[in-house]
Amino acid sequence: MRAVSQVVASLSRVPGVVAAMVVGASDGLIIEASQIVGYAPGATDTRRPTAALAAYLYSKVNRASDAARLGTPAFMRLEAEKGHICVVGASDVVLVTIVAPDANLGRVRLDMMNAAKDNR
Amino acid sequence: MTNPTVAEAWVAAPLKRLMEDARLISGVLLYPSGRAVGQFGFSNAADVMSICALTSAINASARELGRQLDGKPFYEMHHAGAERQVFMARAAAGAQEFLFVGVFDRESSLGVVEIYFSEFQKALEKLLPENQAVQVRPSGDFEGELNRSLDALFGPIGKK
Numbered sequence: 188m189r190a191v192s193q194v195v196a197s198l199s200r201v202p203g204v205v206a207a208m209v210v211g212a213s214d215g216l217i218i219e220a221s222q223i224v225g226y227a228p229g230a231t232d233t234r235r236p237t238a239a240l241a242a243y244l245y246s247k248v249n250r251a252s253d254a255a256r257l258g259t260p261a262f263m264r265l266e267a268e269k270g271h272i273c274v275v276g277a278s279d280v281v282l283v284t285i286v287a288p289d290a291n292l293g294r295v296r297l298d299m300m301n302a303a304k305d306n307r
Numbered sequence: 308m309t310n311p312t313v314a315e316a317w318v319a320a321p322l323k324r325l326m327e328d329a330r331l332i333s334g335v336l337l338y339p340s341g342r343a344v345g346q347f348g349f350s351n352a353a354d355v356m357s358i359c360a361l362t363s364a365i366n367a368s369a370r371e372l373g374r375q376l377d378g379k380p381f382y383e384m385h386h387a388g389a390e391r392q393v394f395m396a397r398a399a400a401g402a403q404e405f406l407f408v409g410v411f412d413r414e415s416s417l418g419v420v421e422i423y424f425s426e427f428q429k430a431l432e433k434l435l436p437e438n439q440a441v442q443v444r445p446s447g448d449f450e451g452e453l454n455r456s457l458d459a460l461f462g463p464i465g466k467k
Contacts, residue, residue: 214387215418239418246416 191219191280194302198282199224201298203290205270208238208283212246215239218280233285237272241265241283245274262296277303313345314459321430322347325409329423332391334409335359336398339366343456344405352461359453362395362408385417394420400431 191209198207199221208220217238226232245263252260263274271286273295282299286292311322318336322345326334333348335355341363349355365384373381383396391412398405407427411420
């Protein structure tokens with residue numbers, strides 16, 4: 188199993204990833220997080236609320252997927268006005284990335300899925 | 308979900324928002340002295356009375372424990388049970404300190420409760436009436452204070 192710090196470091200190097208986090212799936216608390224790309228000192232740190240709410244949302248998506256008899260969700264992407272939030276489940280943790288709107292989402296998805304596979 | 312009942316009207320809106328956003332099953336806002344300010348999820352004054360007394364005692368113990376172990380009082384506590392979890396934290400508004408204790412289950416998470424609790428704190432800070440900017444100190448009459456606050460929440464016992 189790769190160390191969580193390695194997972195975060197490799198995901199944060201993917202072009203377009205603004206922040207990468209490993210988050211507790213049940214409690215939504217950050218286990219490891221990268222710095223926010225372009226973070227201005229004094230600006231609001233969005234990682235904690237994003238981590239908590241993304242993990243919460245993923246748990247609901249999990250239930251929806253289960254209710255539809257689709258099995259475990261492989262990848263979740265929330266597209267917003269100014270970017271994306273991507274989430275992948277990996278056992279007791281979820282990998283969460285905040286991604287710029289112009290990022291190569293295919294690459295982000297592939298790297299997140301691979302990281303999750305390594306951690307299962 | 309029922310609306311919170313409050314002894315001080317200004318806490319009703321932030322307490323309702325916290326309850327809804329964090330998907331809490333029940334919760335009590337109180338002064339560190341044990342006097343209840345608002346509650347939701349309880350229909351029995353005796354339950355709230357027990358929770359206020361216990362929370363007040365736990366806060367006093369944890370505060371001292373934090374001082375001894377970490378040099379400063381613990382800010383919040385969390386207990387994860389098999390089905391339900393308890394979140395307990397201090398909230399400051401001006402010079403006034405409050406305690407909050409909330410119960411949640413798998414419909415929520417500690418991270419989510421923490422996020423909305425910090426918003427709740429900001430709301431308390433913003434809405435605190437000017438005449439309460441000075442800290443409410445315990446009068447020394449713990450039981451009397453507790454009973455008066457419970458009367459405000461549930462109505463006088465035996466007069467319903």
